[in-house]
Amino acid sequence: MKMPVFWIIAGTTEGRELIDELRRSNAKVYVSVATDYGRELIEPYQNLHIQARRLDREEMIAFIREVQPDCVIDTTHPYARIVTDNICEACRETATDYIRLQREPGRLVSNNPSFNANILENMIYADNSEDAVRVLNDKTGNIFLSCGSKEIETFTGIKDYQERVFARVLPMQDVMEKCEKLGFKKSNISYMQGPFSKELNIAMLKASQARFLVTKDSGETGGFQEKIEAARELGITVILIRRPEQLEILKRSGKIDEKEDAQQHTFYNKEQILQKLARDYSLEQRPNQPWFPLFVSLQNKKIVVFGGGKIAARRIRTLLPFDANITVITPELVPELKQELAGNEKVTLLCRKYQEGDCNGADLVLAVTNETQVNRQIAEECTRYGIPVSVADRKELCTFYFPAVVRKGNMVIGLTASGEDHAKVKKTAEKLRLYMNERMEL
Ligand SMILES: C[C@@]1(CC(=O)O)C2=NC(=C\c3[nH]c(c(CCC(=O)O)c3CC(=O)O)Cc3[nH]c(c(CC(=O)O)c3CCC(=O)O)/C=C3\N/C(=C\2)[C@@H](CCC(=O)O)[C@]3(C)CC(=O)O)/[C@H]1CCC(=O)O
Ligand SMILES: NC(=O)c1ccc[n+]([C@@H]2O[C@H](COP(=O)([O-])OP(=O)(O)OC[C@H]3O[C@@H](n4cnc5c(N)ncnc54)[C@H](O)[C@@H]3O)[C@@H](O)[C@H]2O)c1
Missing domain, CATH: 3.40.50.720 (NAD(P)-binding Rossmann-like Domain)
Structure with a gap:
């Protein structure tokens, strides 16, 4: 039977987990990550081929033509929109199946009904960073940005941004240089790596006297809930930058035209995706x-x-x-x-x-x-x-x-438990050595 071939574009925890699940499968797995660091985070195995390089659209098309995957699995970050766009276009161009695995959007729910009412009242949705800036320019009061540094230049479009905008970004050299170059005050930027607890969020929002919190929906493992709860407790308005529209992206892959179909191409956990791969591409786990x-x-x-x-x-x-x-x-x-x-x-x-x-x-x-x-x-x-x-x-x-080697003259026994029980191999080899020495007439 033909071996299924998958190309996984990785870079997230979800992606790494999926790659690991395929370790003992009959699949040939190609993985692309953007950086050498991303490569190091992946545990290698025999049917896995990793390349650490950012590919543009044309290179993606060339790669698909070269390795001819049965399907391309996009596990990139929900906001890595350009990459996702390119993957979809490359899939359409080469008539290859596209599957999306992404973190489930953060749940804006809690057991406490007043939480939901309260938070939804204090929430404004923005389609992207530009939209968030537009909203904020109609308002007064300090703003706390917790949506990364990638598009932070957009927020210099906020009136009096040097006074009003506070941000929390990753402690990396290039990020620091970028923020300084954009004219943000040193005292307004916190260079920190998450995860952040609700308590820490509260302390930081208080310290910056924020009236608005800008965040992306980074899903449950991205500290989203902790931010939302902190904002709720302080009565701060949340500006939520929406995830790029799934449906729109999937349509561009040329694989779907109906809304129901979109659901079939997007998966929020690896169990679902593994089931699909087993059903549609004869993926099998090998003992x-x-x-x-x-x-x-x-x-x-x-x-x-x-x-x-x-x-x-x-x-x-x-x-x-x-x-x-x-x-x-x-x-x-x-x-x-x-x-x-x-x-x-x-x-x-x-x-x-x-x-x-x-x-x-x-x-x-x-x-x-x-x-x-x-x-x-x-x-x-x-x-x-x-x-x-x-x-x-x-x-x-x-x-x-x-192997454990047991030998007498040219009689050689090589012993292995297929890597599953080294101590047993050792014990068995010792017994065999005794047997060979005492009982075998050679
Ligand atoms: C046969 C023997 C040959 C030799 O080494 O000469 C051998 N291991 C022996 C003993 C032994 N190995 C280990 C212990 C500690 C106790 C325990 O784990 O129970 C003991 C007992 C002891 O030393 O007393 C630990 C261990 N071993 C491996 C890992 C890594 C892993 O499993 O991933 C770890 C964990 C390391 C860690 O934790 O850091 C991996 C491998 N060991 C292999 C061979 C290969 C597969 C053969 C097989 O089917 O077993 C394989 C897969 C790869 C390879 O190395 O080629 C030799 C018996 C020789 C004899 O007695 O004549
Ligand atoms: N397969 C097995 O049977 C088995 C059993 C026990 C342990 N292990 C594993 O085997 C490895 C070795 O175990 P050990 O007990 O011999 O360890 P050890 O600490 O006694 O010896 C390690 C040796 O590696 C050398 N070394 C370190 N860095 C090196 C480098 N960059 N280039 C070349 N040599 C370098 C050291 O000089 C040293 O001689 C460990 O990773 C251990 O987990 C395997």
Whole structure:
């Protein structure tokens, strides 16, 4: 059966969760994130291909034509409108299915009925930042912006903005420079990273003597509710910048024309989306299958081992009888092993840390350092060049498993529990060693 292919445009928690759900599936998963930081947040696995680059519309079209996904899953931020527009247009141009996964809009409800009445009375909807500025220019009193720095320049359109506007933005160099350049007073801008409690919101709104709070509907995990409740408690008017209209976006993907259909393309949680992917694109979750024992000659093959601790030592000892050329790259090596290896011309020791390119020319690689990030880089380098790699702290990154080896002469048993129970493998191997030594006449 054909393997389903998905292209996920990520960058949000929802996106990362979905990507993780596909780890054990039959799908081939392409992921695009905007930055290297976004890439680092994603746990790699074998059928996952990540690219960290902002694509424009034409590049998206080219990418879809190249990898031919069954559908494109847009998990970008609800307000990342330009990206969503581009994705939709690229889907329409290539006649590819478009699916949206996004955080559920924040619920403006509470168990207390007076809350709803109260907050709705004090709420003004704006279609976008420009619209919010228009509304605010008809009003007097201080304004607290909590809608990010991306469009903060629009708010310089507010009369007396240097006096009236207070803002809370992320503590990043470029954001600080931007705010200063736009002429905001230092004392009016708070550089802070969320999440923010209701109490903190109340304190900040009080300190700025705000009569208006401007916010986007960032959904429940975005601290939306805490802001709304703080505003309600202080009797402050909320200017709510609406989410870009879903229906309008979906129509542009060329995939729908009826309102009911819009619902079928938008999902608020991963369970719903996984059901759809199973139904429409034959997505299947695969149980963990046993790995096949492949016996290969290591004679004069080049094996590179990164790390020189307890585990690396155990594995090097296991490898020695198989007559490979072993290069060990590690700043430190356990002293007993150092002695054992001294004078062994099959072993080369390089006393330094891993460097990109070290795997070049290797037939087999063992990533056994105690630095997760380094092991991961080694795995990536090997995957790029098709070199089999075993990663001691992350079985998902292994393209082969290092087995427990039980040997007597040329009789070799390689043992693995398919990565599921290492302690059991060890115990079983010990029993087999005893059996081989005591009972086998070889
Ligand atoms: C067979 C053996 C060969 C060897 O290492 O020589 C081996 N692990 C052995 C022992 C062992 N490993 C671990 C413990 C601690 C106790 C425990 O977890 O119960 C013990 C027991 C001990 O050392 O006493 C911890 C551990 N292991 C892995 C992870 C990461 C993960 O699972 O993702 C973690 C968590 C690390 C952490 O938390 O940081 C991963 C792998 N270990 C593998 C091989 C590969 C699959 C083979 C299989 O099917 O098991 C695989 C998938 C990848 C690979 O490395 O190629 C060897 C027995 C040798 C013998 O006795 O002769
Ligand atoms: N698969 C297994 O059987 C198993 C069992 C237990 C632990 N582990 C995992 O294996 C890894 C190693 O365990 P250990 O007990 O040998 O650790 P350890 O701390 O004894 O040894 C780590 C070694 O890595 C080296 N190292 C550190 N940074 C390096 C770099 N940048 N480049 C090259 N070498 C570097 C150190 O010099 C040291 O020799 C850990 O990640 C551990 O979680 C695996």
